Amino acid sequence: MELEAAKMIGAGIAALSLAGAGIAIGNIFSSYLSAAMRNPSAAQKQFPNLLLGFALAEATGLFGLVIALIILFAF
């Protein structure tokens, strides 16, 4: 296979890690929402934790994006 084509395919596969981040973010918000519906008075207090979890989960997917960029531009 051509090296250039292999690089493109590799970068595309590396970007698949964003699927995991998507599942994680959906999971975080759905759990927060269902918990907040059960106990709305405790919801405000857990909002910073929600944002923290969101940012951490999003970053995990972006590591895959960085790998894709390294494959495309650094090799």
Place this chain on the structure above:
Amino acid sequence: MATNPMQQFEVYRIGPQIKIAGVDLSFTNASLFMVLSAVAICAVLFLGTKEKKLIPDKFQLISEILYNFIAKMISDTAGSKAKPYFPFIFSLFMFVLFCNMFGMLPYSFTVTSHIIVTMLLAIFIFIAVTIIGFLKHGFGYLKLFVPSGVPVILLPLITVIEIISYLSRPLSLSVRLFANMLAGHTMLKVFGGFVVSLGILGGWLPLGFSVALTGLEILVAFLQAYVFAILTCIYLNDALNLHH
């Protein structure tokens, strides 16, 4: 006209070239935006604390909110022992926040989208936290790698995993901020490119997306500064209050 979404991250020299001992120390657009954000932070806080009124004006309100926000975050995550480190975490948070926010202005440069900047901050935090931990607990700080209540058979494996996770802290801390900024700004410019290439008929949809994404990016810019500061607090908490 910029045709490449990566062109916004280009570092170029402003003014004369300064070379000291073979190292290029010229003033670049990255340094310009770092200086700008530092000046902006000083200006906001100086205006906020100039006259201390009982009923605060706008700048005093901003300063008070920021102060209370960070003070509460530190006491919530790292306890009262972390109080002496408030100035450090406050300046760290403000610097990252202002760099991210200056990056959201059109035609500006995002300092934190370069891994060298975030990596330097993260390595500094890592070394500082390690030194603080050893100063507070001596060699007892190594207990951090040996969690209590783990079966003896699993202990070697857990210790190795703990050491690897400790050593990968600066990497994950820096790459998180850098990747978020890089991905967000690249995405904004890619959607901006769609507006131009789809023309007057089809360009309205990506234009709307662009506006929505700009809002998301402002949220992310704030969130990443917050996450950077709160993770620093969590690391400090490990060093100050050894739980294991």
